[in-house]
Each structure stands twice: as C-alpha cells, then as structure tokens.
Amino acid sequence: MTSTTSLRRTGAALVTAAALAVLPVAGPHGPASAAAVAPAAAERHAAQWQGGWAASPQAPTAPFAPNWSPRGFDNHTVRQVVRVTTGGTKARIELSNRYGSTPLRVTGATVARTAGGAAVKPGTVRQLSFGKGRSVTIPAGGRATSDGVPFKVRALESLTVTLYLAGPTGPATFHHFSAATSYRADGDHRSDHGGAAFDESNDSWYYLTGVEVTGGKPAGRRDGVVTFGDSITDGVGSSPNTNNRYPDELAERFAAAGKPRGVLNHGIGGNQVTNDTTWAGEKGIARFKEDVLSEPGVGTVVVLEGINDIGGSGPTFPGGPTPEVSAERLIDGHRSLIRQAHAKGIKVVGATLTPIKGSFYDDEAGVNEAKRRAVNDWIRTSGEYDAVADFDRAVSGPDGGLRPAYDSGDKLHPSDAGYRAMADALDLDSL
Structure with a gap:
C-alpha cells in the first residue's frame, strides 16, 4: 500500500534452553513433511515461550531503493536493533531462510542490550548457540531457533541481534520496511561493543524474524x-x-x-x-x-x-x-x-x-x-x-x-x- 514515490521517500528516511530447531517449511521449495516439522513445532509451542518481537520474511527484492537482499552477504557482520514488547528471564532468536535458494550458514550470533546506533552496552553481549554449537546451517526454505540463553529482558527494551556470515549467502530472505536502521561491517564483529566498524546501514531486517522470551509469565498463558x-x-x-x-x-x-x-x-x-x-x-x-x-x-x-x-x-x-x-x-x-x-x-x-x-x-x-x-x-x-x-x-x-x-x-x-x-x-x- 504505497506509491513508488512515497515508498522511496519512506525508504530513504527509514530502515528451557531449547535444542536446535531447524524447520523446513512450506513455501517456494515445496511443503515439508509433517514428520519433519512436527517435533520442532511442538517444541516451539512449548507453553513457556512467548513471542516478544517478530517480522514477516519476504523474498529478496529492491523495488524502490537499494538494499542488501539481492546480493546477500559474504564475510559480513549484520547488526539489527529490535524492541521486545514483553519481558522474561531467557531469550532466543528465530532466523528464516524461507526464500533462500541454497542452505544458509550462520557462523555465529550474539544478543546484547542496545546502546544507540550500532553500539551495544559493554558487559551485555551473549553468544547464542544452536543445538549447543555456535554455528548453524539452515536449509533453503527453512528456519532455525537458537537455544535459550539466560538474559533478563524488560518489556519495551531494545535489543541488538548480531549475525556473522563468513561465507557467501546468496540472495537474502529479509523484511523490507523496518522503520529501523540495520548496520553492516566487513569481517567478524559480532562481539564488538562499539559501532565504529559498522560503516554501512540500511532500513530493512535480514534473516531475523523473531525474538522469543520465557520466564516472565505463568506457563500456558x-x-x-x-x-x-x-x-x-x-x-x-x-x-x-x-x-x-x-x-x-x-x-x-x-x-x-x-x-x-x-x-x-x-x-x-x-x-x-x-x-x-x-x-x-x-x-x-x-x-x-x-x-x-x-x-x-x-x-x-x-x-x-x-x-x-x-x-x-x-x-x-x-x-x-x-x-x-x-x-x-x-x-x-x-x-x-x-x-x-x-x-x-x-x-x-x-x-x-x-x-x-x-x-x-x-x-x-x-x-x-x-x-x-x-x-x-x-x-x-x-x-x-x-x-x-x-x-x-x-x-x-x-x-x-x-x-x-x-x-x-x-x-x-x-x-x-x-x-x-x-x-x-x-x-x-x-x-
């Protein structure tokens, strides 16, 4: 719902501890089998986890202004700032490769409290794991959920999720209109506190489709x-x-x-x-x-x-x-x-x-x-x-x-x- 002119203007102004859950999903690569999806889906719906933030994934496209989705990433670190809407004592993230044509290798990921821009608050960086490993490969058309990490989160708090993508990803699943700035750096800067290395910015979200929390509400709510x-x-x-x-x-x-x-x-x-x-x-x-x-x-x-x-x-x-x-x-x-x-x-x-x-x-x-x-x-x-x-x-x-x-x-x-x-x-x- 927007004209090319208005979107160009807007785009210029904008941008438990669970085991690994890598899910193939129905989409451009065809439906996954029920047997493949069911166990991870059951875990995802465990009563203690609640969605704190989300964005719908989209296929790579750049109809109004340049973004990073058509080419994807290669030896890049991507920092993305989101605000969670409910709190908890543990957190985990969801990554999507729904519209990828090849498997996506995420070399590492962190979560931290936002300090402003691409900077994060010292002492708050937490390394995320996937099935107890630091890296994860997400099949084309699939998604992955990280293990839960102890991380006390308050409602309406901004968090920074950082992904290091060491190899070429190909075109990236993303969310076009974020009304928030994302940041990119060459090389591995997933644990940086400062934002100096992140000398590129864009107004979309990449691969990140969810932040979930637990420990803040009674089970079953x-x-x-x-x-x-x-x-x-x-x-x-x-x-x-x-x-x-x-x-x-x-x-x-x-x-x-x-x-x-x-x-x-x-x-x-x-x-x-x-x-x-x-x-x-x-x-x-x-x-x-x-x-x-x-x-x-x-x-x-x-x-x-x-x-x-x-x-x-x-x-x-x-x-x-x-x-x-x-x-x-x-x-x-x-x-x-x-x-x-x-x-x-x-x-x-x-x-x-x-x-x-x-x-x-x-x-x-x-x-x-x-x-x-x-x-x-x-x-x-x-x-x-x-x-x-x-x-x-x-x-x-x-x-x-x-x-x-x-x-x-x-x-x-x-x-x-x-x-x-x-x-x-x-x-x-x-x-």
Missing part, C-alpha cells in the same frame, strides 16, 4: 497479540527508529496498564489478502499460516488488510497492476483468515480499512472508495469477526480523508500521531 496486515501495520510513514507503528503504540498501552503483552507485527508493505505480488509477499490467506499461526503464545490477531487488493489493479501499484478484486472476493479472503484463526482457537479482531481520499488509490470514478466502504460495512455489521477495531473512524476527518494531523504526507499512510490514534481506538478488553 496465551495472551500474545499478532497484528496482521500491509504497510499501515508495517509502520510505513512513521518516524524511523522511534517505534511509533500502531502495534508499538499498542504494546505501550499494555505496558502502561501494568500488563505487558507480546505484540507481534506481521505487516508487510504492499501486501494483499487475495493476490500474490512480485515485491510485497505472498497473499495474506497463504502466508497467514506460517506468519501468524506458528507464533507461540498467541491468543488474538488483529487483521487490517485489503486496501492494496482494492487499489492494486490500478496503474499506481508498484511492480504493475494485480488482478482486480471485488468487494465480495475480498470479504471471502477475510473469511478465510477468520476460519484459519478460529481453527487454532485464536480470537480474531477485524479492523476497518483507513481512508484513501486524495491518495494515489482515490480514483476519479469512486470505484475504490465504494469497495472500501462495502468492506468496512461488512466488518462493522456482519458479526463474523469476534470484535471490531474501527480504525477508519479513528483517523478520518470530516471530509472522509485522513485528518491532516494524522497524515504522513501521502494521504494514505498515517503519521506518528495517526498510528497513536489507531492504537488508542483498540479496546484492550477485546484483545
């Missing part, structure tokens, strides 16, 4: 929240390195109430519910299983997606138009997401689609706006979602467009204040 959607969930338009996406603001509301909960952001900029795209990921109804239903400790998912299905058939959609989607087909896609969530005992909250007036999706004939209103009416009145978050009303002005104070500049993506208004519109009890 399923109170994690996944936010699922497109660029408005992903945080496009928010200020870089400030954690002002709407899911971040929601996590802050939980923490302020004295009840921190894991809030996991599985938005992908440009993503659609019903169509695959060349640069914005698999369609939502397909990726929902891997991105949402595989997360441990999740009890609720908030769905905000569909505006790219509506606007993607027009000439402004990056990468070329996608097949036209009717309101009825889009609603059927939402029903698929609801069925998938309910089959796993997960509550699902439907969020109304936010305004498009004056944006590159606002066509002269008003066809897109009519579809948006039809879908929103269904979300509000059908009763098929377990609850409704009316983001449309939260950020709309009297003219039906985004309120000026809530507009990041393209009349489609909210500003920091707009994302805050969206988070405030969520009824915490409904989650």
Whole structure:
C-alpha cells in the first residue's frame, strides 16, 4: 500500500534452553513433511515461550531503493536493533531462510542490550548457540531457533541481534520496511561493543524474524497479540527508529496498564489478502499460516488488510497492476483468515480499512472508495469477526480523508500521531 514515490521517500528516511530447531517449511521449495516439522513445532509451542518481537520474511527484492537482499552477504557482520514488547528471564532468536535458494550458514550470533546506533552496552553481549554449537546451517526454505540463553529482558527494551556470515549467502530472505536502521561491517564483529566498524546501514531486517522470551509469565498463558496486515501495520510513514507503528503504540498501552503483552507485527508493505505480488509477499490467506499461526503464545490477531487488493489493479501499484478484486472476493479472503484463526482457537479482531481520499488509490470514478466502504460495512455489521477495531473512524476527518494531523504526507499512510490514534481506538478488553 504505497506509491513508488512515497515508498522511496519512506525508504530513504527509514530502515528451557531449547535444542536446535531447524524447520523446513512450506513455501517456494515445496511443503515439508509433517514428520519433519512436527517435533520442532511442538517444541516451539512449548507453553513457556512467548513471542516478544517478530517480522514477516519476504523474498529478496529492491523495488524502490537499494538494499542488501539481492546480493546477500559474504564475510559480513549484520547488526539489527529490535524492541521486545514483553519481558522474561531467557531469550532466543528465530532466523528464516524461507526464500533462500541454497542452505544458509550462520557462523555465529550474539544478543546484547542496545546502546544507540550500532553500539551495544559493554558487559551485555551473549553468544547464542544452536543445538549447543555456535554455528548453524539452515536449509533453503527453512528456519532455525537458537537455544535459550539466560538474559533478563524488560518489556519495551531494545535489543541488538548480531549475525556473522563468513561465507557467501546468496540472495537474502529479509523484511523490507523496518522503520529501523540495520548496520553492516566487513569481517567478524559480532562481539564488538562499539559501532565504529559498522560503516554501512540500511532500513530493512535480514534473516531475523523473531525474538522469543520465557520466564516472565505463568506457563500456558496465551495472551500474545499478532497484528496482521500491509504497510499501515508495517509502520510505513512513521518516524524511523522511534517505534511509533500502531502495534508499538499498542504494546505501550499494555505496558502502561501494568500488563505487558507480546505484540507481534506481521505487516508487510504492499501486501494483499487475495493476490500474490512480485515485491510485497505472498497473499495474506497463504502466508497467514506460517506468519501468524506458528507464533507461540498467541491468543488474538488483529487483521487490517485489503486496501492494496482494492487499489492494486490500478496503474499506481508498484511492480504493475494485480488482478482486480471485488468487494465480495475480498470479504471471502477475510473469511478465510477468520476460519484459519478460529481453527487454532485464536480470537480474531477485524479492523476497518483507513481512508484513501486524495491518495494515489482515490480514483476519479469512486470505484475504490465504494469497495472500501462495502468492506468496512461488512466488518462493522456482519458479526463474523469476534470484535471490531474501527480504525477508519479513528483517523478520518470530516471530509472522509485522513485528518491532516494524522497524515504522513501521502494521504494514505498515517503519521506518528495517526498510528497513536489507531492504537488508542483498540479496546484492550477485546484483545
């Protein structure tokens, strides 16, 4: 959900102790066998582990500005800063090679407390292991979870995850729009405290798809929240390195109430519910299983997606138009997401689609706006979602467009204040 111009602008401004779990997954390399997946999946869902941070993996692409995914890495150290939303006494990371064409060799990895930029706080660097070894090879299409390491983590604390990739990786599985800066250095700098060696930066995340914690909550608690959607969930338009996406603001509301909960952001900029795209990921109804239903400790998912299905058939959609989607087909896609969530005992909250007036999706004939209103009416009145978050009303002005104070500049993506208004519109009890 974003024009080439707005995304270029945004991209320039942005970027227990378990045994080794290396999982082949369904994806571009075909489905894994149930026998191969089941043992690791069962461990991943052990009651004590909770998602603290997440990002959906994407295939290598660079449609708007250069990034490191098409070429990958070779004798590079990559540092990535994330903010966890719930705390614990142990931590572990998840790495994904979902879209790799060859096995990925990770020579070593560390986690530390962030000091600012690429620097970490002295004395906090912890070496991570995988099945008690310092390195791991992840098969093409697979993922790996590190062993848990004693590491006390507070809710809303920023952590720095560092990966050393000694050999050539080939094109890299990544997450395009991070609204956070990642750093790269030549050679092995995984244990550096300072950031001087990290003389390159980029606004995407690479291979890192999750940080999980344990020890902070009673076993069996399923109170994690996944936010699922497109660029408005992903945080496009928010200020870089400030954690002002709407899911971040929601996590802050939980923490302020004295009840921190894991809030996991599985938005992908440009993503659609019903169509695959060349640069914005698999369609939502397909990726929902891997991105949402595989997360441990999740009890609720908030769905905000569909505006790219509506606007993607027009000439402004990056990468070329996608097949036209009717309101009825889009609603059927939402029903698929609801069925998938309910089959796993997960509550699902439907969020109304936010305004498009004056944006590159606002066509002269008003066809897109009519579809948006039809879908929103269904979300509000059908009763098929377990609850409704009316983001449309939260950020709309009297003219039906985004309120000026809530507009990041393209009349489609909210500003920091707009994302805050969206988070405030969520009824915490409904989650």
